[in-house]
Amino acid sequence: MSEKKNDDFISYELQEFKLFEPLFRWARKKSLWIVAFCTGCGGIEMPPLATARYDFERFGIMPNPAPRMGDLFLITGYVTPKTLKRIIITYELMQDPKYIMIHGSCPINGGVYWDSYNVVKQFDKYLPVDVAIAGCMPRAEAVMDGIMEIMRKIEDGTADSWKRYRENYEYYRKNQDELFGEGWREKEARRWLAWI
Amino acid sequence: MNGQYASLLIAIPLISAFFVPVIKAASKKAVMPFLVLVTAAQTAAAAWVFNEVYTTGKPIIVMAGAWRPPVGINLYIGHFAALFVFIVAAVSFLLSIYNFKTIKIEPIDKYAMLFLLLMLGATGMIATGDIFNLFVFMEITSITAYALTAYNKTGEAAEASMKYMILGGIGSSFFLIGIAIVYGSLGTLNMAQIAQLAGSMNATAAQAGLALLIFGLAVEAELFPLNAWAPDAYQAAPHPVTVMFSAFVVKAGLYAAARLLYIMQSVGSWHSVLKLVVIMATLTVLVAEFSALRQRNVKRMIAYSSISQVGFIALALALGTQAGVDAGVFHMVNHAIVKALLFIAVGYVAVELGGAEMENFRGLGRRMPITAFSITIGSLAVIGIPMFNVFWSKLRIILATVDVGYTWAAALVLIASVVEAVYYLRLLHVIWFEGSGERITESAALGAIMLLLVALVIVIGVYPDYVWNLAQKAGADIFNVAQYIKNVPLMGVGA
Amino acid sequence: MINEVPIILFVPIVAGILAWVLDVKGVRELIGLAGAVIPVAYLIKVYPTVADGKSITYALTLGSFNMSFTLNTMTWYFAIIGAVLGLTMALGMVSTAKSGYNWLFALMSFTAVLGVFTAQDFVSFFLFWELMTFASFMMVLKYNRHASLKYFILSVIGAYAMLLGIALVYARTGALDFATISQVFAKDAQLTGLSGMGYHATLTFSRTDMILLFTFFLTAFGVKAGAFPLHVWAPDAYSETDQSYTTFFSGVLSKAGVYGIFYVLLMMMGAKLYFSLGTFHGHPLFLYIIAWIGAITVVVASFLAVLQEDLRKLLAYSSVGQVGYILLAIGTGTALGFSGALFHVLSHAIFKGLFWLVTAAVILRTGKTRFEDFGGLAEKMPITFAMGLVAVLSLAGIPPMAGFASKWLIYEAAIQAHMPLVAGAIFLGSALAFAYVVRFLYSLWFGQRPSDLDDVKEAPAPLLVGMGILGILNIVFGIAPGLVVEYINKLFRKPVITGNYYKMITPNGTYNALSVTLVLIAGIVIAGLLYVYGARARKVPVTDTYQSGNPVTEEYNLSIRRNFYRPLAEALDFWLKYSWDRFYERLGQLSEDFADVLRKSVYNGNVQSYSWYLAIVLLILALWGVL
Amino acid sequence: MNFDVRLVLEVIGMLLYATFMGFIFMGIERKAMARIQRRVGPPIYQPIIDTLKLLGKKESISHGFIYDFGPIFALGASITALLFLPLANFQLFSSNADLIVVAYLLEVPMLGIMLGAMSSGNPYSALGVQRGLLTMVAMQLPYGLAIIAIVQHFGTFKLGEIVALQQVHGWSILVPALLLAMIVFDIVFQAMIGLEPFDIITAPAEISMGPMLEYGGKQAAILFTQHAVQLFAETAFFAILFLGGASNLLELLIKQIAVLFIAIFVASIYPRFTIDQAAKFFWKWPTIIGIIAVLLTV
Amino acid sequence: MIEISAYYFGAIALIMIGLYAVLVKKNLLKMLVGLSIMETGVNLLLISIGYINGKSAPILSEGIGPKQAVDPIPQALVLTAIVIGVATTAMALSAAIILYEKYGTLNIEEIRRLRG
Helix, strand or coil: HHHHHHHHHHHHHCCCCCCHHHHHHHHHCCCEEEEEECHHHHHHHHHHCCCCCCCCCCCCECCCCCCCCCEEEECCCCCCHHHHHHHHHHHHHHCCCCCCEECCHHHHHHHCCCCCCCCCCCHHHCCCCCCCEECCCCCHHHHHHHHHHHHHHHCCCCCCCCHHHHHHHHHHHHCCCHHHHHCHHHHHHHHHHHCC | CCCHHHHHHHHHHHHHHHHHHHHHCHHHHHHHHHHHHHHHHHHHHHHHHHHHHHCCCCCCEEEEEHCCCCCCCCEEEEEHHHHHHHHHHHHHHHHHHHHHHHHHCCCCCHHHHHHHHHHHHHHHHHHHEEHHHHHHHHHHHHHHHHHHHHHHCHHHHHHHHHHCCCHHHHHHHHHHHHHHHHHHHCCCEEEEHHHHHHCCCCCHHHHHHHHHHHHHHHHHHCCCCCCCHHHHHHCCCHHHHHHHHHHHHHHHHHHHHHHHHHCCCCCCCCCHHHHHHHHHHHHHHHHHHHHHHHHCHHHHHHHHHHHHHHHHHHHHHHHCCCHHHHHHHHHHHHHHHHHHHHHHHHHHHHHHHHEEEHHCCHHHHHCCCHHHHHHHHHHHHHCCCCCCHHHHHHHHHHHHHHCCCCHHHHHHHHHHHHHHHHHHHHHHCCCCCCCEEEEEEHHHHHHHHHHHHHHHHHHHHHHHHHHHHHHHHHHHHHCCCHHHHHHHCCCCCCC | CCCCHHHHHHHHHHHHHHHHHHHCCCHHHHHHHHHHHHHHHHHHHHHHHHCCCCEEEEEEEECEEEEEEECCHHHHHHHHHHHHHHHHHHHHHHHHHCCCCHHHHHHHHHHHHHHHEECHHHHHHHHHHHHHHHHHHHHCCCCCCCHHHHHHHHHHHHHHHHHHHHHHHHHHHCCCCCCHHHHHHHHHHHHHHHHCCCCCCCCCHHHHHHHHHHHHHHHHHHHHHHHCCCCHHHHHHCCCHHHHHHHHHHHHHHHHHHHHHHHHHHHHHHHHHHHHCCEEEEEHHHHEEEEEEEEHHHHHHHHHHHCEEHHHHHHHHHHHHHHHHHHHHHCCHHHHHHHHHHHHHHHHHHHHHHHHHHHHHHHHHCCCCCCCHCCCCCCCHHHHHHHHHHHHHHHHHCCCHHHHHHHHHHHHHHHHCCHHHHHHHHHHHHHHHHHHHHHHHHHHCCCCCHHHHHHCCCCCHHHHHHHHHHHHHHHHHCCHHHHHHHHHHHHCCCCCCCCCCCCEEEECCEHHHHHHHHHHHHHHHHHHHHHHHHHCCCCCCCCCCCCCCCCCCCCCCCCCCCCCCHHHHCHHHHCCCCCHHHHHHHHHEEEEEEEEHHHHHCCCCHHHHHHHHHHHHHHHHHHCCCC | CCHHHHHHHHHHHHHHHHHHHHHHHHHHHHHHHHHCCCCCCCCCCHHHHHHHHCCCCCCCCCCHHHHHHHHHHHHHHHHHHHHCCCCCCCCHHHEEEEEEHHHCCHHHHHHHHHHHHHCCCCCHHHHHHHHHHHHHHHHHHHHHHHHHHHHHHHHCHHHHHHHEEEEHHHHHHHHHHHHHHHHHHHHHHHHHHHCCCCCCCCCCHHHHCCHHHCCHHHHHHHHHHHHHHHHHHHHHHHHHHHHCCCCCCHHHHHHHHHHHHHHHHHHHHHHCCCCCHHHHCCCCCCHHHHCCCCCHHC | CCCCCCCHHHHHHHHHHHHHHHHHCCCCCHHHHHHHHHHHHHHHHHHHHHHCCCEECCCCCCCCCCEEHHHHHHHHHHHHHHHHHHHHHHHHHCCCCCCCCCCCECCCCCCCCCCC
């Protein structure tokens, strides 16, 4: 399954909108839909952002449970290999252009789990990242700032993690396979068959 | 040709019956062929009579010793009798062939004798014009029937025969009392004369006489609850005998009952007797159908079905209208054909597969296709599927019943018919869609007989007009008593 | 000129018998097909005559009953529906029927139905009615004894109820042909109306008679139409037979019941029933009863259809429900309602016929019937799927389809007749119809395909032809409902619904099918422009969907195959405790037990008790006063 | 049908207007909801941005023909439903179809969405489909009763005539029976536009948007547009049936927004029903009120 | 023509006794005896119908013409009936023998293999 799909995914030719591209770029900036993968403690920073005090909805940001429609993938804390598998799969479901923002120290360098055998130390080895917010935990203001940053990057076209993922797919794939082993998707899928 | 030759109908079987021992003395193997010969002769005679009656449109009156009735005893072969004597003879002829396959138990000569006498009794009951003569023929029929029922010599056979005897004995005793009362008050035994005089009869005597006559015949005619002997006798009797019971013995009883009912229609209590018979007939249909519902023995099941059909006929005959009687006669003909077919086929299966239990019928469609096909057609006909003969007569009966106002009776017998459909269709499913087994070669002669009857069923079903016309004439013969009186050349005495 | 009627009537059964007797593969199919094509051809041939309002009559005398069969405006309508469905059935059976047995009884029921539709007297009506019951029963018996017996018992109860009714009519009028009886009823109705106004008249039929007649005939036709609570046979019988045959069985045979109600109860004795039974809130009482029976049938059958787990059962219950619509429309008692009913007879026949053909194809190719075994067939059987989609759209009543046109008429009729609750039942029923067709779509065609269905092939050509005929009819009559409406207007001899081929105008409403179609197409084009502008789509497999981030393979079950509408069952659990089916089963069981008790106690084997019976009868004779 | 330039222009204009206003309605919905929660909320034109963004996605996937056809069909059907409504002084095609047709057309988009959702093969989508259909089953009875009450009261199916009669005799809701019908219709309306307490279909936190889950990019954009058109059509339908229609677009707009606000207020107060609760609810009070309404109007 | 005479009562009494035996006695033979008694009663009834008080037997002899004799027909009938009765009884008894062989009893309540 995975082999065929990923070939398609790479060979797929992205649509270029010539005339309306600026309009769409503006729209992308103003309408970031979050696929929140609330791992770790960062997830708790989301409710203040969404509610009356900070209210990110005024920037058009909206949590959206459907990854196909999502734009911004928020990784809000440490990532274990097990969660990373899900993150990769969900990320590949999202449609270009898509952005990743990592949140807190743990995905950047392992943070307090720097010596844990079971935490992914360097998230951007596996998936490309647009904005990383340092801190343990970053406060809501910092997160807002990160969001502002990503909006600015979208506007000037430097939020290009999705392009990088396509271009350097071999690299990311190699790292993923190194971590999980070859054919991990099938293995993972089959693991749960026994439970059903 | 002189109409008096019609007395051959009585003479042939009677004389041949006495010749059976002689034949047996010559060669035991010749008994069965002799039976075929006699029944063929009888059929020929009956066919001639049938043709004669229906072409001239006049009944044949045979006067014993050329004495005019009521002094002499007469045979009255009207439209009905001609038709039924022919049916009796024809069915007997078919059965005489069937006998080869089914009758293995000795003494065959006795069987042959009884067979002929049973045929004679039924013929006589239908043909006679004298009430006591009717009793005599009825007793001939009964006694031969008792004997034939017990013929298999098993305990069951003897038991069934015994039941039949006790009930039949009581019934005939009361019938005789009825005759006594009628004779006592009218001084005549001739049916035409009774019809003539019935109006002037002492009311009490007439009521009692009529009721007892009908009671006595109802035992023979299998009306509920007087029919308790019937399923046992049907089940235990040899297969050809069962066919005879169902095809014409009971019909003879019914005919006699109907004839007596209608010749005494000027009796004061006539309508209440009719009503009583209607109730009994309806109950007969209901109880018999329900009893058949869970039968495991197919022969017994069909016996119950036969009883219920007889109930139908009785219902039709007791309606007291021309339409009812016509329908009843039509149903009699159809029922004789269909039940002969069914009992022949089932009996054949029982002979081949060692019993008429439901289990033996599993996969019959593959094992004995012709027999299975015959049973199928027969069953479908009995249920009243269109394109088969019984449909028409059932339709006629229901129309006639409601016409008289017995809607409840029609409703009840129709409910019973639903039950009938259920068990027959279960049987069909067992035959065609369950189980399997090795193919059995079927006898060509029996196959031919069954297919002949099947063809009759279908032909009458598709084109009922001819038989319906016969039935109408025969029905008029029973219903139109004035014509009956006119037809019999009474001597001007007794009145 | 040879009379066409006997040819139309008897060709199928003769072909059936030939097919059964010859029973050679190839030959029997050809004969059977010919037997189904000829009636259609002849019916089309006589169309000009019939459309002019003339009729073609064929009479024969059988068993001294005068029988006559007529093709007139009314009967032609039903006959052509029957014949076209019969043709598609035959096309389907070329692929699905494995023996001459099927051909014999399928074509026998074809003849029987045409006979019922064209009969002009009660004897031939009853004869063909019984034949129809019998032939269809035999088709079921081969597959399932229990279902067939249930069907047969109920049908025979119905048929016998009808027989009683016929006998009662015969007893009162002495006639069996429709013309005379209609006259008697009409005259009697006038007299009843007069006697209601204080004028004394001797009536042929009393009020009791009419109640009896109504009960008898309603039972008879209700059973065949599958009306609540006599519907229990239908789901089993429709599902347990050759599915190609069910095309005809559910599409046409159930219409015989409708035809009976329409012809006998309404056209023949309607006025008399109206005067004898009176009114209820301004509606004729007998029509009110029919309308409510229809409404309850719609609701109950549709709910049950939604909860089915078997493809055939779902469609069978749906058939029952759709016939409920027709009854309901008849029950409105207005010309509009009758038009709606007649139109729905046609549209139900074509869309449900199409459904059953699709089912036949699917079952033929997969050999499965339960929803849990299906999935993802749309890729494997694209044409069949397209036809299934047409049927779904038509049944769900999506506007430019035949199903909508007729349903719309029924809505209008029911609301205009001021039967609000009955009309509410239609709304509920149509939502339920939506729900169950989606079940059909989802479980069969979409979602993940079980691995054992990977080598399923497209349906065989004859089946596709049959489907094509019905599919095209669905679309044509949907876009141009006027074609049908015009003909129906001829039946009433006045324009009940005006308009042109595309437009139907009732007194208070309009529906222009063509404009709806065009606007819908325009809308789809507009939407399509958006689609075309967007990024080119990349085809992904079913496993490439969001499963909360879990990786899945084809071995996972990604479809909800079982208990799709479980929450509905939970919401309805109180009502689902009661079942008419179980009630009848128990009744049957009880009567069998009763039969056992009866037989064991009456025929107890003791000759002495038998003697007692004799004595008791003697006693009764004495008490009766005759002894 | 004659080719009528004016009509075509009107249609195009109305489509643009309705789509735009529909988006604005969706924005109002979000904005008002935010204000009720004491948030600033997105700009009122936010749904337009969202739709543009979705349309501007550079990638798109498909699960097969029906997956693509579903949303297109839904949008087409919504447009159709819209064009058969008499919108203020624009009659468009409304003389060609009546109340029943429009009521049906308003349900057709549902089928399109269901078709697409089902063909994606996602179990969450299937659950959404199931819930959507069950909601429809549940709400259809009171919905039907409300419509029947209207028709019985006015004695016609033609929307134009219903509006005209209301202009003469006053709004429907001034009639007691129709007020009851309006209450019923309003409850049903909540489910029709998919707001709490009947947003069981999408239920974002439970089944991840239900039927829409697998849609992204252009298909989602089409679905958003469809929702906008549908919202406009449904509010207009409400206004036409119960609030006396309108003589110009502004009046219509005011009435539509009034209807919308009621829905928003209700939605922001109530939590979500489970599906069987919803069914039981719909078959209890709304049905009873509906029956009273129709019996009063017989 | 019917006059109430003592014979009638006798006949009816015999019939009733016979019927009683059939209805009540469990022994098959007793039932058959009852049946015979009944037949006798019937025959007596038949005879007594033809009997005219004070007339002689219907045998044509000297001094006894048709006018002096009782009605001869019932007597002829009874002769026939007796013959029939004998035949029936004989049949019944032979069946009883078989029954006893097969069932080992003559109790009618135990001879009920055929039922239902």
